[in-house]
Amino acid sequence: MKYLVTGGAGFIGSNFIRFIFGKYRDAQIVNLDKLTYAGNLANLKDLENHPNYKFIKGDITDPKLMDELVSACDIVVNFAAETHVDRSILGPAEFVQTNIVGTHVLLDAVKKHDKRIHHISTDEVFGSLKLNDNARFNETTPYDPSSPYSASKASSDHLVRAYVRTFRVKATISNCSNNYGPYQFIEKLIPIIILHAVEDKKIPVYGKGENVRDWIQVEDHCHAIDLIISKGKIGETYLVGGNAEESNINIVKMILxxxxxxxxxxxxxxxxxxxxxxxxxxxEKIEKELGFSRKYDLATGLKETVDWYLANQGWVEALRNKDYQKYYEQQYKR
Ligand SMILES: NC(=O)c1ccc[n+]([C@@H]2O[C@H](COP(=O)([O-])OP(=O)(O)OC[C@H]3O[C@@H](n4cnc5c(N)ncnc54)[C@H](O)[C@@H]3O)[C@@H](O)[C@H]2O)c1
Known part of the structure; x- marks a missing residue:
């Protein structure tokens, strides 16, 4: 299969490329990435000379380039996005541009060349559940996004669904919970905890740390995406969770x-x-219909993640650039 992976130099995309090459010897992958602050070719250093791998620097909002690349693939797997909620509050424009306009450009190319697309989305599109409640999101939960990030992801999901219904585009969507694991950019919660703890620096926790998220190890997410691509029903949405609800404060305490x-x-x-x-x-839907199960429980996944960051200090140091420091100070030292 010829994959066009967009955003493959980011956290989940780079793990997905490694997962696919590990599973399918004959897979061919073109990785199209704009290399924003979050894109990092060092995530794929071990694969850069793989005979079936090609990296192209480019933007999913570029219709000419997307037309050319989509025409040459079997499936587009769309990870490309602006992804950090806090940055979307500081400046939403890039989120609208990449997450909404970019997805639209990809959909037009997929429609024109009659290809397939799998669109990666988030559980944040559903808005907030109550604390201390048993309710959970499922495939029929109405969208109710809170942040510019989740609103832009919700818009992109609606566009994908509209292209399925209106133009019969061959698309699937997955909405996943919080990912953690190797190669996650250092501005996200779990890397911040590990990297601050190792230097005995204060760890910033929002509010009282009561907010609860469901946590999934990134390889389990990649496995779910592969299942949807190979066995999922066209036009369907699948929710993917880690079966591991935990408050932010408990995540911090577990890692400490x-x-x-x-x-x-x-x-x-x-x-x-x-x-x-x-x-x-x-x-339940992806578990029952596609046989999804997870390799990691939260404790094992967190332990391996901590070990990975501690063993890869060179990868971390290369990311501590001026842009990150400026952002970090603006975010937490107000
Ligand atoms: N990280 C999570 O916990 C999580 C959970 C659920 C869903 N998701 C979704 O998964 C996808 C990947 O998330 P991630 O955590 O790997 O993000 P990331 O920020 O680590 O990576 C995003 C990648 O997209 C690239 N990119 C940004 N704008 C682009 C553009 N215009 N054209 C081409 N490439 C562009 C960046 O350079 C980067 O490599 C996103 O769509 C995100 O919404 C993430």
């Missing part, structure tokens, strides 16, 4: 305990604007 660091490193900071309280996913 594993690293042998004190809880006094925790520093509560002003809460994020519009911060959703709780996300939880009912993954």
């Amino acid at each position: 305990k594993q690293m042998g660091k004190p809880e006094s490193l925790i520093e509560f900071v002003t809460d994020r604007k519009g911060h959703d309280l709780r996300y939880a996913i009912d993954s």
Whole structure:
């Protein structure tokens, strides 16, 4: 199969490319990535000379380039996005451009060349659940996004569904919970905890850290995407969760305990604007219909993630650039 992976130099996309080459010897992958601050070719250093792999620097909002690349593939797997909620609050324009306009450009090319697309989305499109409640999102939950990020992802999902219904485009969508694992950019919660703890620096936690997320190890997410691509029904949406609901504060405490660091490193900071309280996913559809199961439980996944970051300090250091420092100071040292 010839894959066009967009955003393959990011966290999940690079793990997906490694997963596919590990599973399918004859897979051919073109990785199209704009290399924003979050795109990092070092994520794929071990694969850069793979005979069936090609990297192209480009933008999914470029109709000419997308037309050319989509015409030459069997399937587009769309990871390309602006992904950080906090950055979407500081400046939503890029999120609208890449996440909405970019998805539309891809859909037009997929429609023109009668190809297939799998669109990667998030559980954040459903908005917030109540704390201390048993309700979970499923495939029929109405969309109710809170942040510019989740609103832009919701818009892109609606466009995909509209192209299925109106033009019979061969598309599937997955909405996944919070991913963690190797190669996640250092601005996200779990890398921040590990990297601050290792240097005995204060760990910023929003509000009182009560917000609950469902956590999935990135390889389990990649496995789910592969199942949807190979066995999923065209036109369908699948929710993918890790079966591991945990509050932010408990995630911090679990990692500190594993690293042998004190809880006094925790520093509560002003809460994020519009911060959703709780996300939880009912993954019954993908489990029953496609046979999805997970390799990782949260404790094992977190342990391996901590070990990975500690063993890959060179990869981390290369990311501590001026843009990141400026962003970090603006975000937490107000
Ligand atoms: N990380 C999570 O917990 C999570 C959970 C659910 C869904 N998702 C979704 O999964 C996808 C990947 O997320 P991630 O965490 O790997 O993000 P990431 O920020 O690590 O990577 C995004 C990649 O997209 C690239 N990109 C950005 N704009 C582009 C453009 N205009 N054209 C081409 N490439 C562009 C970036 O350079 C980067 O390599 C996103 O669509 C995100 O919404 C993420």
